[in-house]
């Protein structure tokens with residue numbers, strides 16, 4: 001089931017999201033001594049990452065992953081890794097969390113995706129590996145991570161990480177697949193702004209390959225959709 005949380009404004013949505021992630025990290029570390037978190041890119045989550053850096057004062061045992069990455073160098077302004085470096089890591093307490101960048105993604109996307117999947121399988125417990133929390137965004141077209149509407153990759157059953165050609169620049173990307181995302185203990189989708197209201201309404205209307213974010217609901221995952229009031233369905 002997808003649970004909707006409507007916050008008063010973008011700042012409150014970011015704060016709620018950062019608090020949820022910090023709580024999931026604390027819970028995972030208390031129970032297992034380690035926390036695996038995947039992060040999103042794009043324009044929306046930077047404010048959340050700055051807040052998260054203030055909320056979490058001890059990053060030991062915390063592993064950060066990327067739910068998707070654009071096939072550009074890791075320091076490119078379009079890189080999701082660069083976003084996390086400039087926001088979360090720029091102000092996070094030291095020692096920093098362990099950050100699993102998608103190495104080599106700009107040269108060999110398919111090879112980088114396969115290597116990232118192997119690293120996930122070797123590092124995170126479970127089959128599929130079970131993240132403690134996966135933070136995702138939502139595009140105006142309903143895409144999430146780099147799972148785009150009606151892409152055949154939405155049918156993937158066994159691979160956890162794949163190279164894709166998206167419909168939003170930069171077009172070459174790698175993405176977690178639905179089996180990887182659905183296995184997470186908790187999934188949070190953060191969306192802001194009136195431009196996302198249509199996609200949010202569609203996401204809540206029921207599963208459809210036209211809206212990949214509507215397919216996140218898994219057996220083991222709780223999905224929470226956190227939006228500001230301008231993005232809330234009327």
Ligand SMILES: O=C1O[C@H](COP(=O)(O)O)[C@@H](O)[C@H](O)[C@H]1O
Pocket residue numbers: 040041042043044045068069070080136137138139140143144145146168
């Ligand atoms: O391209 C991407 O888009 C989505 C949504 O981004 P936003 O700019 O609308 O917030 C994002 O979640 C994904 O990680 C990113 O690569």
